[in-house]
Amino acid sequence: MAPITTRGERRGRGAARRRERGFGMLWALMCVALISIYLMAVGTVWTTQMQRTKEDELLRRGDAIRAAIEAYVKADKSGAFPKSFDDLLRDPRQSFVQRYLREAYADPMTNGEWQTIRGPGGELFGVYSASAEAPLKKDGFNDSDASFALQTSYSEWKFTYYPERNMSRR
Numbered sequence: 001m002a003p004i005t006t007r008g009e010r011r012g013r014g015a016a017r018r019r020e021r022g023f024g025m026l027w028a029l030m031c032v033a034l035i036s037i038y039l040m041a042v043g044t045v046w047t048t049q050m051q052r053t054k055e056d057e058l059l060r061r062g063d064a065i066r067a068a069i070e071a072y073v074k075a076d077k078s079g080a081f082p083k084s085f086d087d088l089l090r091d092p093r094q095s096f097v098q099r100y101l102r103e104a105y106a107d108p109m110t111n112g113e114w115q116t117i118r119g120p121g122g123e124l125f126g127v128y129s130a131s132a133e134a135p136l137k138k139d140g141f142n143d144s145d146a147s148f149a150l151q152t153s154y155s156e157w158k159f160t161y162y163p164e165r166n167m168s169r170r
Contacts, residue, residue: 126160
């Protein structure tokens with residue numbers, strides 16, 4: 001054992017301590033690097049999950065708007081289409097409160113307004129998202145959305161309603 005100095009330190013360990021300096025720092029840097037790699041992987045998974053959630057919400061809201069347009073057209077014998085979202089929130093043709101949508105849904109991909117598909121007279125035929133992102137979902141759509149399988153961006157997913165051919169229009 002090395003002799004103890006007046007300050008209570010052992011002599012003869014200086015060389016060993018000089019060799020050990022920075023070893024703890026190296027371990028700390030390696031731990032930080034590993035945690036960073038892990039967090040990048042978690043961030044990628046989280047981003048993908050958030051996009052899937054938004055995509056599901058896009059399909060749900062788009063289908064609800066399409067169904068509301070269909071209900072609006074079928075509610076009156078004239079077969080008239082709505083002029084705006086406000087007509088779906090409260091039908092101006094009825095003397096009583098008739099709602100086809102409970103609220104004017106925002107586009108979940110952009111958190112903004114939907115892009116509209118209009119007829120020649122300005123009627124609301126449908127909506128689509130303004131997002132140019134590539135969809136994650138490629139198949140497994142319901143029958144009314146089957147054409148979405150071939151699309152390369154969310155803006156190509158068109159939620160439209162076209163009446164049957166035998167429906168009369170005045």
